[in-house]
Amino acid sequence: MFNVSKIRADFPILNREVNGKPLVYLDNAATSQTPKQVIDVIVDYYQRLNANIHRGVHTLSQEATDAYEQARLKIQAHFNIAKSHEVIFTSGTTHSINLVANGFTSLLNKGDELLVSAMEHHSNIVPWQMLCERTGAVLKVIPMNENGELLMAKFDGLLSHKTKLVFCNHVSNALGTINPIQEIIQKAHAVGAAVLIDGAQASPHIKADVQELDVDFYIISAHKVCGPTGVGMLYGKESWLKKLPPYQGGGEMIAEVTFEETTYADLPHKFEAGTPNICGGIAFGAALDYMNAIGFDAIASYENELLDYATQELLKIQGLKIYGTAANKTSVISFNIQGIHPYDIGTILDKLGIAVRTGHHCAQPIMDFYKIPGTVRASFSFYNTKEEVDVLVEGVNRAKAMLL
Template sequence: MLTALNTSPTARLPALDVARLRQDFPILQRAVHGQPLVYLDNAATSQKPWSVIEAERHYYAHYNANIHRGVHQMSQEATEAYEAARDRVRDFIHASSREEIIFTRGTTESINLVASSFGQRLQAGDEILITEMEHHSNIVPWQLLCQRSGALLRVAPIDDAGQLCVEQFAKLLGPRTRLVALSHMSNALGSINPVKKLVNLAHQVGAVVLLDGAQAVAHLPVNVMDIDCDFYAFSGHKLYGPTGIGVLYARRAILDSMPPYQGGGDMIREVRFAGSSWNDLPYKFEAGTPNIAGGIGLGAALDYVGGVGLAAIAAHESELLRYATALAGEFPGLTQIGTAADKGAILSFTLAGIHPHDIGTILDSCGVAVRTGHHCAMPVMEHFGVPATVRASFALYNTRHEIDTLFQGLTKAREMFG
């Protein structure tokens, strides 16, 4: 039996009133192929509560205007709401100042921002260290940077449980390591990395550290000051918020030293043909009209998660994972992919003799939404010698009954292909 999320401090929390919480998510009331929707694709994107949907609607219906530059009432209202969302992000991840919170389109753009801007200081022979469990968005930007700069990409391996080999990670660190980029929680496996320890190891050789927090922030309390990371990236849409909005946290001193990522409106102070000067942080990295409604919606999502409580969410999801893992261990022909001792609410698996895409199609006919494929983590699939997996990922609104429905669908698939 796996030890899932480390929830010993939260184990005594009252159980979530999931039936009540589910009423907050209108999409959960729909049917798919005549069956009640069982949504288990939360690692790809989570569903949105009414409060988030209403926050975006209210902006468009009542004070839709561009921000920062307008003197009229609606522009001021929009600016206040957008900047209030930035403050909520700061508090949510425990950053030291609002100037360290950059709004982006999502985790992918946040990582690309760092690769394009901070990456300009890398030279031939410098090294970037990542891990074998990374999402493609935390691999490809560094490959492109290495092509531009002549830097070398090093990869720390994982073991057959899907855990990072920390000793090998430490051995790959050296005097030429300039940047370390790794996931806080693996999207394909659910493995949770000991990020505080890894950050400390990287800092001992003078490297800066970027953490891909896309999967972690909806499931784990994040304190960037305690972790001591230099960059932390995440997306709103996996955190019960809108698509098209994300966050890059970075230490202020590092942001001050980085050149702008893009040029255009709002990132400038003055523009002359002879040269231009840049706006203050965080606007130096926010060129053009941003996703105003998305930022406001993200603020509402953080309010919602805060109201439920991350500790209570983590305890609930940990119980769901334990239950699903026990059923998986007894299911004939099922092989779990990713059995780390410390993992989040993700169950990835294969079923003997049935391609994951076929399983996904059969589950869809039962109203069960899962993700099948390589999950933008082809090196992980290569490590385990599989072309793809089925991934069921859980959120605060999922139930044991839904997991039962998942396994009923798997029984149907086994019977069809038996």
């Protein structure tokens, strides 16, 4: 049985009040909350292990190194990654994408084509635009329909021998759409293109198997999966990581340095210059342990119940429109009420203790597609409840009565 009350007891922040009301936290697509099991790991690190890693012979350094590398192994196991050195610690999804985009600068020629989906976060658009400016490559867009689903027939038409890279999110942060990434990967590979999948929004809902997907790059941020901010993962196939040059120079990423020449360290250290977020990496591993103990099948089943219930109840509100009605989606609802700016709804909801996200969600092309300034986004996690959905619906109705 899925015991949401027991799970909620693991999250201290859910007990607080906001503006004199019990907190209803529905901004999980921006960042998940952190359970005490992960908080305890963070505290323990600074109380017992705080030392730099990989370089020290003393006990604290060795213990910190062991804990950090154990976290790498946990990430490897979670995503079914073939080799631990294919796991690169980064500061998050944005860092991971920029690392890959920088590396491809020397691998592209003028006229090469890159394909990006129409529903990407800005972090999976801007670095590729910058890459095109540096190389003369051309960025093309895979369009979507009114339901927030990619037009795969159009994708087929865009693919050619000129296609070198394809970028797509596993799940849209603005709409909740689960994209057909396995099909995208297979078709891209058929024309010799590499594929990078932004797994940030999928990671709290779906346990991706990178070997089964046969994806070239897969990236996530720890703070989406109950971990800390400021740390993430880049998975890259060994063959690709060996082709890409280092993204940053400094300590740890070198084999030997003289003033005449520097040789680089082997993977993964080649891409991990400087002192990393050691505590964050260790806590990242602890967060995956926590979520795996609950079980991703159980999480997905419960969150789908919340999504169905919230969709049903919100659609009872006259004038409310949901954006992103794909048949296959995660527990995200983006909506507007006719005649009301989303920011105004979000402000009133906050006064009622309800945390939602308003705006374009770093996905302005999606908003331009729908010809709207933004949406109210309620995003649900496995520690939310149907009672909280009821509070949200009541709050939206109250906001509507005040603003119309």
